[in-house]
Amino acid sequence: MSTQIKKSNVIPLMNTYTLFTVLVIIGLLNFLIYDSWNSATTMSKLYLLMTIQLTPFLVCFSRQHFNYLAFVLFNHFFTYSIGKLNVIKMGSGPQELSVLSGHSIDELIFCTILIMIAYYFAKTFIFYRFIQKERYQLLSLTRFQLLVVASYVICVPMFLLEIPSWLIVIHFATMAADMVLLLCSTSPGNEKLSFYLRLAVAFSTAWYFLATGFLTMVGNLAGYIFIASCLQRKYNQLVLPVFLGLLACLIQNVKVDYRKTIYENGQMAVSERIDLLGTLLFARYVEDIELEENDVETEEDNMGESLSKGFSRAGDDSLEVVLDKTPGEVPFWNGESYAALPFIFIPRALWSDKPSRHIWNKYGRTYGIIGKDDYQTSVQVSFLAEAFMNYGYLGMYTVSLLMGLLIAFTERISYYFLGGYYYFTFMCFLMPVMSFASDLTSMINSIYTVAMVLIIFRSQFVKMARTDDYCKA
Numbered sequence: 001m002s003t004q005i006k007k008s009n010v011i012p013l014m015n016t017y018t019l020f021t022v023l024v025i026i027g028l029l030n031f032l033i034y035d036s037w038n039s040a041t042t043m044s045k046l047y048l049l050m051t052i053q054l055t056p057f058l059v060c061f062s063r064q065h066f067n068y069l070a071f072v073l074f075n076h077f078f079t080y081s082i083g084k085l086n087v088i089k090m091g092s093g094p095q096e097l098s099v100l101s102g103h104s105i106d107e108l109i110f111c112t113i114l115i116m117i118a119y120y121f122a123k124t125f126i127f128y129r130f131i132q133k134e135r136y137q138l139l140s141l142t143r144f145q146l147l148v149v150a151s152y153v154i155c156v157p158m159f160l161l162e163i164p165s166w167l168i169v170i171h172f173a174t175m176a177a178d179m180v181l182l183l184c185s186t187s188p189g190n191e192k193l194s195f196y197l198r199l200a201v202a203f204s205t206a207w208y209f210l211a212t213g214f215l216t217m218v219g220n221l222a223g224y225i226f227i228a229s230c231l232q233r234k235y236n237q238l239v240l241p242v243f244l245g246l247l248a249c250l251i252q253n254v255k256v257d258y259r260k261t262i263y264e265n266g267q268m269a270v271s272e273r274i275d276l277l278g279t280l281l282f283a284r285y286v287e288d289i290e291l292e293e294n295d296v297e298t299e300e301d302n303m304g305e306s307l308s309k310g311f312s313r314a315g316d317d318s319l320e321v322v323l324d325k326t327p328g329e330v331p332f333w334n335g336e337s338y339a340a341l342p343f344i345f346i347p348r349a350l351w352s353d354k355p356s357r358h359i360w361n362k363y364g365r366t367y368g369i370i371g372k373d374d375y376q377t378s379v380q381v382s383f384l385a386e387a388f389m390n391y392g393y394l395g396m397y398t399v400s401l402l403m404g405l406l407i408a409f410t411e412r413i414s415y416y417f418l419g420g421y422y423y424f425t426f427m428c429f430l431m432p433v434m435s436f437a438s439d440l441t442s443m444i445n446s447i448y449t450v451a452m453v454l455i456i457f458r459s460q461f462v463k464m465a466r467t468d469d470y471c472k473a
Contacts, residue, residue: 157211
């Protein structure tokens with residue numbers, strides 16, 4: 001039996017497309033640096049940050065090969081910078097928050113550069129012996145495996161309220177892995193079945209939102225499709241995640257009212273929930289037009305403004321809040337939020353009294369985001385904000401460097417897992433480090449959880465890998 005390796009389509013680093021892209025980026029960066037230096041406006045600083053965040057993705061796109069840093073910073077661009085752009089440009093947030101954004105953007109520019117330096121340093125000097133010629137492959141599923149994986153993603157969300165709390169984390173990791181597997185695999189002879197099952201997964205994500213009012217699965221599916229389409233160079237498929245992203249931004253402005261209504265009327269049928277959502281969207285974007293008496297603004301203008309506000313609501317303000325109130329109003333935490341980090345690798349089933357993490361609620365109460373008597377609501381805090389509220393600027397810069405190393409390390413783990421370059425492992429290990437609005441311990445815990453889930457089923461994944469393009473007879 002001879003082994004044929006599928007040839008890589010990666011364009012060499014020194015090529016016309018990449019050189020042109022780099023020259024354009026350098027020119028744009030020079031202009032933005034000059035503009036921000038002279039005007040010193042928050043908007044000019046934000047444009048500079050956005051360009052820096054997009055640089056790795058654009059360079060990778062020009063080579064037709066993507067790495068972890070490209071997707072991580074692109075996600076930072078989408079989840080932080082786009083939202084912040086609308087907060088500042090349209091004044092859709094509190095005025096004092098827009099002013100504070102200037103300081104936070106300055107720090108984010110520097111921290112993003114530190115992340116990039118640490119990442120490329122690790123890839124060049126730490127993992128240089130392990131660098132191979134990049135080529136990614138699909139896993140192969142049997143008909144039975146295809147049905148099992150799809151059934152879990154489709155059916156389990158319908159019984160989410162019945163799942164024990166201690167199993168929720170494992171469930172979400174398993175479901176995420178299964179969704180990725182469906183997008184990163186092939187099932188010879190079952191192409192039509194595979195198409196219909198993936199379509200059913202899309203309907204399942206819609207049902208999850210209708211049932212809970214949370215956009216988690218919709219956002220995850222859009223992100224997975226975007227990454228899979230880029231990795232497989234199927235750019236025509238990017239229409240779907242873009243549509244889902246825009247739809248999610250539209251729903252952002254009505255989801256609170258929707259969630260409140262369905263919780264007060266828990267027995268509502270699916271058709272009634274769809275009618276409710278349609279009514280809220282119609283009222284928000286068609287009927288609820290607050291215009292001055294002589295205002296001639298068009299309906300399309302209102303739609304664009306509402307969509308922009310949807311983007312702004314998806315942003316994260318934790319860094320602004322922490323930079324403003326620490327240490328003046330709130331003293332440094334001195335590592336309190338990292339106290340549980342050494343224990344996350346010990347299952348609670350083996351240590352029932354394992355220290356719990358309640359930083360999300362305490363953070364919200366301490367910084368006045370929620371009421372002081374609210375001990376239920378959790379508020380997300382980004383890894384950079386967490387670092388500053390513990391150890392100030394030194395802590396934030398140190399965590400930025402560690403984040404770059406963590407991204408490179410996690411990328412290397414994804415290659416080791418099955419002994420090769422596979423879309424599946426690439427995406428599974430990428431997800432935990434992508435989020436901007438996540439604390440460091442949660443990221444590491446997610447990496448650990450994903451690794452444990454994949455290790456449990458590793459023997460099955462190895463069999464799937466042995467029947468793909470790496471091992472054709």
